[in-house]
Amino acid sequence: MARIKDLQPAEMSAAQKRIHDEIGGARGGVVRGPFAIWLRLPEIADRANQFGNALRLTGKLDRRLFELMVLVIARHWSAQYEWFAHESAARKEGVSDAVIEAIRAGKRPTFEKDDERLVYETVRELAEAKTLSQPTYDRALAALGQDLLIEFITAAGFYTMVAMMLNAFDAPVPGGGRPLS
Numbered sequence: 001m002a003r004i005k006d007l008q009p010a011e012m013s014a015a016q017k018r019i020h021d022e023i024g025g026a027r028g029g030v031v032r033g034p035f036a037i038w039l040r041l042p043e044i045a046d047r048a049n050q051f052g053n054a055l056r057l058t059g060k061l062d063r064r065l066f067e068l069m070v071l072v073i074a075r076h077w078s079a080q081y082e083w084f085a086h087e088s089a090a091r092k093e094g095v096s097d098a099v100i101e102a103i104r105a106g107k108r109p110t111f112e113k114d115d116e117r118l119v120y121e122t123v124r125e126l127a128e129a130k131t132l133s134q135p136t137y138d139r140a141l142a143a144l145g146q147d148l149l150i151e152f153i154t155a156a157g158f159y160t161m162v163a164m165m166l167n168a169f170d171a172p173v174p175g176g177g178r179p180l181s
Helices: 014-025 033-038 042-056 063-077 080-092 097-104 114-129 134-144 146-168
Strands: none
Touching: 014 042, 033 042, 033 080, 033 146, 042 146, 063 080, 063 097, 063 114, 063 146, 080 097, 080 146, 114 134, 114 146, 134 146
16 A cells, blocks of 8 residues: 555645646656655656656667666566556567566576676676676676666666665555566
8 A cells, every 4th residue: 555645736836736747748647656756845756757767768778678677676676666667668678578577576587688688687786786796897888888887877776766765655556456476
């Protein structure tokens, strides 16, 4: 059960309404997940939306790898809403059903694509060890280059923050689903 109820339009300040409309405009008029929580602090909601959009919409990381990264973070944190919000996007961007289902089940996928293996291993190592070994860093740097590696790790950090918000406030999945066990 959600710990914070969604703000209703009549409860919103002018700043909250403006940011709600901006965030919802890109999401079919709906503000859910971390943004529904952050909306109570409009300056944070606005900045989080801008930061997330810079990574998600204008970032240079391949969309397939981006969505895979989010699923690895969501599974690590068992962030139900984050998984819900990104599973279909990962599938649409070309992450295979087998890889998605293995990650959902908490198992190491069998990868057909080396770049997906690299993303998975880098995110898992960073999440579990809280650092990257020199061999993993060197592989990621060689594959992505410095600027894209910085963007990739920044995005992983952003979605870790999202997972923490979602879990701390038990953000609900539409329909009450729990896609991760």
